[in-house]
Amino acid sequence: MFDTWTSQVGAVLVVAVCLFAFLKGGETERIGTGAYILGWFASLLLQNGGALYQAQYGVMAMDILMLAVLIFLTWRSRTAWPAWAAACQLLVVASHIVSMTDLRPQLGSYIAVINLAGLGVLVAIGVGTFWAWQERRAAGLE
16 A cells, blocks of 8 residues: 555645645535545555456445535535536546446556546645635634
């Protein structure tokens, strides 16, 4: 799971952004971050590293669930970050669907799209948290 330095740096980045969102974010940011961190841990547990060329149905189910949460937050929230996060998460789900078909994308491309889109969701959460924090500071609530 965390056997390479890139996965370790990614884990530190995920934990840092999620901690920032839990400490400084509003309700929407906390719900989105909670779903993200739960999905991240569940995906780590559900992935089958030995079957790289096979569809990862458990991870795909978690990603679809995360997409549903982000769509709900987009519908409910007045901020824009959930829509950006949902768009990135839709790329992740589409990549899973492509890997299930007979198109057989290259493994490097599949992994790159999923990782970069996941980073996009994390960036959207971080930016949304920053702006929610700044709005509260400007209003004198913090």
